[in-house]
Amino acid sequence: MSDIGVRTVVYCGQHRSHADEFELWPGVTVRPVLPFNMDGGDPYQAPIYHLARIIDILRRGADESDAVYVHDSNLRFEFIASGKPLVRGVFDLFYPHTLAGVIQSGDARLVANSDYVGNCIKEALRRFRTLGDNALRVVNTGFQEPRFRPGNVNQMRDRLRLPEDALPILYPHRPDPTKGIFESLAVVQLLRKRLHADQFRSVRLLVSVWEDFEPGQGIEGLGEPYPTVFRQAAELGIADKLHLHSWVPRHDMSNYYALGAATLSIGTFPEAFGHVHVESMLSGTPAITSRVAAYRTTVPEELARKVDPTDVEAAADQLVEVLGRRERTGAPLQDHLRDKFGFERMLDGYSHAFFDHAEAREGPFTGVSVPVAAGTRLRIPPWAAALDSGYYNDYSGYAMDKRLEECLPFILASTTVETLKERTSVSESDILRWLRNGHLLSLNS
Missing domain, CATH: 3.40.50 (Rossmann fold)
Incomplete structure (x- = not known):
């Protein structure tokens, strides 16, 4: 300004x-x-x-x-x-x-x-x-694209005390369950059977520590959630894959992203935008994201790697492809990011x-909401989505409701309460419950 x-x-x-x-x-x-x-x-x-x-x-x-x-x-x-x-x-x-x-x-x-x-x-x-x-x-x-042109990646590797042959998988989020830390650990564990033993030996999951932390320091003295994260890694047999490091300042993030083979953003937190995946892709490093909240729509499906929420098997498969191809973000994706998320714009x-x-x-103010009528139209709200893994609400997770899933083809095609009741086995009480739970929206004519 x-x-x-x-x-x-x-x-x-x-x-x-x-x-x-x-x-x-x-x-x-x-x-x-x-x-x-x-x-x-x-x-x-x-x-x-x-x-x-x-x-x-x-x-x-x-x-x-x-x-x-x-x-x-x-x-x-x-x-x-x-x-x-x-x-x-x-x-x-x-x-x-x-x-x-x-x-x-x-x-x-x-x-x-x-x-x-x-x-x-x-x-x-x-x-x-x-x-x-x-x-x-x-x-x-918006993002200042020149800030995400990597410089000295080797210097970043030395600073993090990362072995020369390490294959870094980035987790640049706080180690919070909703941010995907436990899903990321599960993905690394699944790589054991998907990668050649020599390649898996080199894999490291990079996790930043908010507290004062020296590279190579153990978890002794660190507060939660780090001990819990380490215990989970140990139970999965991948404690040696967890590489903790100190917080990376913003001005060094381009080198940090460029160091990684891939970035994992596979949590369930309802991000309003989510900077990490865009910053990573601007730096050349592919990001694997979950189809949750803004992650679902920020980048078109055909340009990005996405998985359904909590689907660690799919995330592991995507990661294996990225590692096998030594993939970097391509020109069409870079052009899209620069155009839609430019700083000047x-x-x-x-x-x-x-x-x-x-x-x-x-x-x-509109009139007080009226109960649903026969002609009330039903549709899917922007905070929910019909995914291959099920019907997902960004705030409450998978609906786990067979009746709702049965109705989705009709709702996606635009339907009224009356038509839905005629074509399926659902009752008005089912529909009212879905509306109360935020799974559907109603629109009275």
Whole structure:
């Protein structure tokens, strides 16, 4: 924003190590002065006089500004905008503060960071309010492509103390069950029977450690989840394949990605965008992703390697192909990533979202949802998908419902409640249950 002459003031939580104000960049001032609870947990768990002070500070800031932007939609006091244009960025649909901000967006303009998030917002809010033409923008996350051109890969190998003959499989996520750490361990274990013994001997799964960590250090002294991860690896007989290393700074990530033979992003966390797979592919390293949330739609199926959630057998098969071919990302995929997720394109999108003067007035509330009628149309929501492995909901997993699976061909072809009941054995109570569980959407004529 400063490059186009916009003066920005960033307000954030108080931090003992910073002064009241500092210049982050020419034209960008940071004021870490808001007395939120900064000790973990709910930031709003603070004395009421601190919350009142936050409101006072932000009202003065808004009064001195032309527009107000709330990052990740996590401010509960939107009235501080004092009539100025208010923009809320939406970077997930998982954490409570973001969900509350989206639901209560009022006259704010919402900016979703992916097509997936934008579609989910539209379908969720449609139940109780309409969205005006200017109320929601989708600005896909952008990447500075030159930053992902690898430099000295050998230096990265030395820094991680990785053996010269090691075949690195990357897991550049926090070691959280929903991020796919245990699926990744299972995939490595399955490689034992799929690779030649000499090649399997070289395989290493690279896992970063958030705490202070020296290369070659054991897990002694590390907190959870690392001991649990190591125990699982030992039970699978692949403890020697687990290579822990210290956190890699952002400016070195291109070399880290380029070092890998492949990147695994096979968790079940409902990512709103998911940076890792795009960054890896921009760096030349194929990524294997699960068909969950934004991973399902960010890159077309024909350009990327995808597997159904928790399908470690398919992930192992994909990985064997990548290793056997010594595969790197091809030109069509690179072109797609540069075109759709270019950094300049993202900046242009945010610029329009901030400074386009078209109003984003709150749409009228719709009538209270009525029970399904014979003519009610049923469809699959953007947070769910009919996959080869079953019907999958990004927030609750596989539906495991034979009746629902029986109905999918009709629902995919667009059907009404009446037609579905005539052609299948389902009852209205089945349909109501699927609607309550978020497996289906209803649309009354």
